[in-house]
Amino acid sequence: MIDYEGIHHVSLVIRDLERSKAFYTEVLGLKELERPPFDFEGAWFAVAEGGQQLHLIVHQGQTLRDGKIDSRDGHLALRVSSYEGTRKWLEEKGIHCDARPHAKAGFPQIYILDPDCNIIELNAAVYDG
Incomplete structure (x- = not known):
C-alpha cells in the first residue's frame, strides 16, 4: 500500500512563459518560486501553505483544447x-x-x-x- 502525504505539484504546458507568469501572479496571485536550471523554460509557483506547487513547462506541442471551458476535460x-x-x-x-x-x-x-x-x-x- 502507498502512504500518500499530499500532492507535491501539478504541471501544465504553456507556450509563452512571460504571458503565463503574469497571469499566474497577477490574476491568480500565486508566488513564484526559485526553479532549478533545467534545459527548458518554465516556472514554479507555491500554492497555499504546505509545499504544494504548480509547475509551468514551455512546450510548443498541440493541446486538446480549443478555447472553450469544458469541466469534464483535464x-x-x-x-x-x-x-x-x-x-x-x-x-x-x-x-x-x-x-x-x-x-x-x-x-x-x-x-x-x-x-x-x-x-x-x-x-x-x-x-x-
Whole structure:
C-alpha cells in the first residue's frame, strides 16, 4: 500500500512563459518560486501553505483544447476561501468565467482558462454570495 502525504505539484504546458507568469501572479496571485536550471523554460509557483506547487513547462506541442471551458476535460482545481470574492476579482480582471454557485458537485465552482487554454477550477467550501 502507498502512504500518500499530499500532492507535491501539478504541471501544465504553456507556450509563452512571460504571458503565463503574469497571469499566474497577477490574476491568480500565486508566488513564484526559485526553479532549478533545467534545459527548458518554465516556472514554479507555491500554492497555499504546505509545499504544494504548480509547475509551468514551455512546450510548443498541440493541446486538446480549443478555447472553450469544458469541466469534464483535464483541469487543475484550487480551493479558495471566498467564492464571491474570487468571482468579483476575476470580473475586475476581465477574466471570462463559468460560475457555478450551486454546482452539482456540492460546492460552488468557477471555471476559467489560462492564456494557453488550460482549464482551472476555483472552488470554495460554501457559497458566500
